[in-house]
Amino acid sequence: MTMSDYVISIMTMRGTRQLVKELRASGSESTEVEVKSGLHGFPKSALETMSAFANGTGGTILFGLTDKTFRPVKGFDAQRVHDAVSNAVRSKLTPHPSVELSVEEFEGVRVVRADVEELPYFDKPCFVAAKGAYGGSYIRIGEGDHKLSEYEVSQLRDNRIQPGYDREPVENGNQDILHTQAVDNLLAKARARTPAAFSGVEPRIALKRLNVTHDSARRARPTLAGLLALGVYPQEFYPQLNVTFVAVPGTSLGEVDAGGVAFTDNQSFNGPIPSLINASVDAVRRNSNRAAIISAEGRRDVYDYPDVAVREAMTNALMHRDYSPYARGIQVQMELYSDRLEIRNPGGLYGGVRVEELGRVFTSSSRNAALAKLLEEVEMPRTGASVCENRGSGIARMAYAMQRAGKPAPEFRVTPTSVTVILRLAPAPSVPDAPPRSEEYVDVSGATKASDSREQQLIDLLARGRDPVTSQRVQDALCLSQSAANRLLRQMIDSGRVLPTAPPRSHRRAYVLAKGAVGAAVPDRVPSGRSLP
Template sequence: MDTVELRGLVTLLRARATDLTDLEAKTAVGGLPKSVRETISAFSNGRGGTILLGLDERADFAVAEGFQAARIRDDLASACSSDLEPPVRAEIDIVDIGEGAIVVAEIPELDPRFKPCFVRSRGEYNGSFTRGGDGDRKLTDFEIHLLHTNRGQPDDDRRSVDGASVEDLDGLSVSYLLRRVRQRQRRAFDGLDDEGVLRRLNVLAPDVDGRLVPTLGGMLALGQYPQQFFPQLNATFVVYPGVSAEDVPAGGPRFLDNRTFEGSIPNIVDEAVAAVLRNTSVRSFVEGAGRRDVYDYPVEALREVIVNALVHRDYSPYSRGTPVQIVLYADRLAVANPGGLFGAVTEDDLGGEGVSSTRNPVLVKLLQDVQLPDSDRTVCENRASGIPTMLREMRRAGSAPPEFHNRITRFKVVFPRHALLTAETMAWIEGLGATGLTATQQMALAQLHEGRAITNQSMRNLGLDGRRATVELADLVGRGLAARIGERRHARYVLVPSAGRALAEASQGDREGAVLAALSGRGEMSRRDIELATGLGQITVLRALESLIAVGKVEATAPPRSPLRRYRRI
């Protein structure tokens, strides 16, 4: 990392007045802090991160007086090599930022096959950490269990279901499956009777008494009512009237819709897609002699996100009490499933060609031959096409791309409801004074303006090849619009605070105007959301909000110390 890039990160820390999820600063004047080992563990178990040593948070992240860079560099290298298991191969440098020299360490994400990384002296279950906000927290036993299972291939979907029988499968669905696989794969099933085919497909397996009964995968794909045996293996659907669960109008309903979808996965997908479409607006366009209906969320993208959640969720006993959750807000749709990404796939890989790793191979293989209700199409293709389809359909609709949030215990996809390049966003981009931006750079800036980080992969998801994505991101950094956090494939780009303040500076430093502009058309926002949208620091935002509340232009939704406090423009 060169000096210019590092100064950008320091500027970012000063503007935010706190550490970030993947950026940690410590003073380290009296020696290497013990907590650095926890941060290294947390970054290794997540997406990687950057540690800056020699910055004093209490002095606005100035270079700490008395900091001994060479000594701390050597101590940090020793800690990475000797104090963590497995050892961490960090890139550690001393960089002079003009005010003095600090130590910069780039911590890579650990290969999923070797997670968790833990502090040796504390042991695996007491010394494994992850990031939570701008700090570190210990991994729970369940999270460590999931990381262990991620090292191999889970077999939960091929295990027999206690108490079930062949009669619990849907006869019509089984008949269609048998007919289809015999047509498609004649050699694999030649000479086998129906029972033999179902055994070979892992629909049936012997239980502890030797009886042939449905497997979990067979029951989920073909069962009449799997919830008889697994009550929570379903999907829930909630529609909120506002932009959060707490955003309820006075005297209005808490939910606009609240449902649970049960049955086999094909039935759940069919009913869930229909329910979301019923609760979203539709615009009709006349095309020739026909009519085309356009929904808030493209139907194909909607179907893929629900299928992915049901197919790739964690089905281990630890997670069988948690359903797939579909939540519709006024400004977005969120679909979450238990269990994070499986195998070697990371968030940065999502959308890449042929990128796939299957937690439930029996279930996925079955569903490529199982029909959706009242349809001639199957549930999934099993060709790593789900997320590319979501991206393509959202791009065709002119919508903002989906957001992916991966945690060890949960994976969530968020579909924004709005278009990416709105008039307000284009005005903000023009206010930056940057000429010659490409269309993809403008789309990248629009995402940064919303408080989202971008990566090389997210630029490729906009239609660029890898080389061009690297060039355009480097240009945004060179223009002083974006700052890079992390190195190589783990690099993420965030908005430089000075760029976030450009709109406010264009109106003679009107900070209150910048806050009002951020609140316009966005419903309720937290203080943190406003900081990300404007690039203003925490104290500046709080002072602006206090002034705006006093003159009746903004109102708060909760008392000052409440974690639910949000702000809306009056």
Template sequence: MRPHIGIHDFEDAKVLVAEIPELAPNRKPCFSRGAGMTQGSFVRVGDGDRKLTSYEVQLLLASRGQPKDDEAPVPGTGLADFDATLVTALLNRLRTRRPYAFGELDDVAALQRAKALVADDDGTIVASVGGLLSLGSYPQESFPQLMVTFVHYPTAEGANTETGERFVDNVVAEGPIPVMVRDTLLAVRKNMTRRSVVRGAGRADIWQYPEAALREAIVNALVHRDLSPEARGTQVQIEMYPDRLTIRNPGGLFGPVTEDQLGEEGVSSARNASLLRLLEDVPWPGGTHAVCENRGSGIRTMINALRTARMSLPEFKNRVSTFSVTFPNHTLLGEETVDWLNSLGEHGLSESQCVGLAILREGGYLDNQTYRTETRVDSRVATQELGDLIARELVVQTGNRRWARYRLAPALLPSGGSAGSGVRRSDRRGELLKALEGRERSRVELAAATGLTGQTVAYWLRILRSEGLVEATEEKVRNPATRYRRTGKIALGEDGGTKREP
């Protein structure tokens, strides 16, 4: 191991941090040589270790190369097991869009080149797993669990133990992938409600979850799921709760893609490459657009749809054997949140700062990268805006540099620990003016005298200078050593503000 070692300030202490880089996918799993790969491979869970199952070990080994499970032959099947309408639409698109590869081939040869049909061990032409899933009239006849289950639970914990109600709705979506996506969306839409959100000077009614985001998440779960024989007994699962919706599929992220990279332009990797290629030319039922039109853009489309709806971004959880995406059931800038932001009495907040505060109000935290992802600002703007929120005493920072985390200021939190209606902070001008009475002081000295942070001192000094109540002794106001002094005769108002004496 070659750890990156550094010493960092954290909560008034020095912390020694050794960061161990993750192994490349083609070298996993890491295991104890004495115990062997199957018995000596572990995954970290909380503050303990869990031994990987044999399935998880095999999944990591398969991820060292390009899996071919979607090209595996399905004995006893053939062209007759395909939906004729889907086959015709696929062949027409292939011959129109890719004439060099498919223009001169007959139907069977074209389907073989597209990997929808493959040769069995004895040379018989049969359907592939990917061919059945994208074109099959009823793939579940061969693979009963390659389907989607949707369950709507009555409480955030699942079943209602008081009333005995296990679920509100329970739907199974079967058929080829285009049909499963359509029927799953219908089931989710039937169980969704509409909410009112603030849009400019008015309000608009929107669904709980944007359909574009749901569609991309469902398609991704079906297309990128593990199709190895060990995973064919597990379905794609969708669980709806009052506060969230989770979509889960077997098989974690494949290739070099990590949770932090999801949604970044140019970052894409397909476990089932042939299935994905097929679905780029298989249309939606009754439509002309393909199921997967733009490779690698699904997560970005999902994120953009949520941003447009002013909703929190989804939470991605990548495990060796599963991958899930969870959509929180709230809009960031709903009427209640906008009222809370107005109650803070702050002027000049940017739209991205309002979004950041709304996220923190829901009880979460932010770092620089999360702030950039949520608000679509660059690193420079994110650093500047987060610093401004700290200076306004709306946000507090823990940790430094890459370990910096931001949470809502304690003054805005009720005793319960979640954001309340908003408590206006004290006006700091009087404290600074008192500290400058009869003397000159630098920002560092003012921070020591008042107990305020350097950022808060700088924020209120800018206000006092703009009001003509304080002046710098030199032009270089960005220099921490620059000293400040009061101007003219100033008296404190009874309300804690300031006023110039006549």
């Protein structure tokens, strides 16, 4: 062994010791670390875990430890498992993920460590070959491996190519379903901007070049992009390609006001994309506080959320959402809470865009290339300005508008099948956390946040209800990623202020306040018949 090999080995061993120390402290595995005993050889479930890590952002599997106490397994054959893992990666996973394997000395025995790297986006999904892509692709959620749905697999596969759903012709459609004035304005702008391609060209050809229509057997039909951008009423053909809006009196869905009202406003917006954007901005204004600023230039009304930020968020959601057949039954959803606005669209990030780059790097990777290009030319009804620039600058404008208004930077919550932008009224401290694996969550300001407020919010949440609260409920109420919520819960359990109602791997696991918890005096509400771990 060379000195460099020795240094690398020591660094890896120290990393393993630290991982096990954290596992023992928390009492459970995590989104990025899995433990397998391997006493009887290579466990088949390790294939699912490697698939999950490769489809997420990577992770580590430790073989030779018990999965409850994380102690060395007596009789573990490290070399046998090492060779089996190496063979499984090459022969049982497709495509083959990059896995760094090592046999290490740990507490007097040998264990096997497998570090699985994330696959490039254009190679995903990694799946168990014997089960096929749609039956054997997994993702890491919390401390478990979950099979990807057919829709999630389709999203990963769409990243390999440029989808063409927005170019598809609308069945039973004709040019009468397009708004005549909007079409005329588009053609006039196209002739002025690109005379070589559009000046003197008959409208039928010009609209085809602009991907507004699709010629089939000399019959021009609008494309999906043309219908969404210029249609009179696109929901005639795609009823769910609209926007829903709810205003909630509290900080989470399900809360009601003093009069028992769950939604203070509940709307569904229809029409082409320009109309949907205007209606969304109006709805946020209508349900926001308003202040008047008087200056030498006159009076200016200021709302909770800057119009520019809301408009850019909604434009991004409608332009970059998934329009595949899988997602045509899913709306873009707006939820206005007492402390934040959330805008969620179907479809994860497309192409090589990563969540940490949002708002920091001008990237323009369009899932719907024809629609994005068309919206550069389509005019907004009230101003005549283009719907978008299509330069990857929308998030930067959103962040700048929030900053000028004295608000926190936009945050993004990303899953394989959705993107949610969160605009807050005030900074929301969160628990310092490693980057989540199954769900990525970032504040584009990159600011470090404290945990005290989150702990009190969790105590308040548990004190309000009569029933135990699940991890999912904590995520929704406190607007945390799954990893951050689990970390917060573990900290509160360790401090003795929160009690779990079931063992870590139980699907019935929920949480209640311990007697004498700080900030609240509540009775012991652990359901009868359930033991604590």
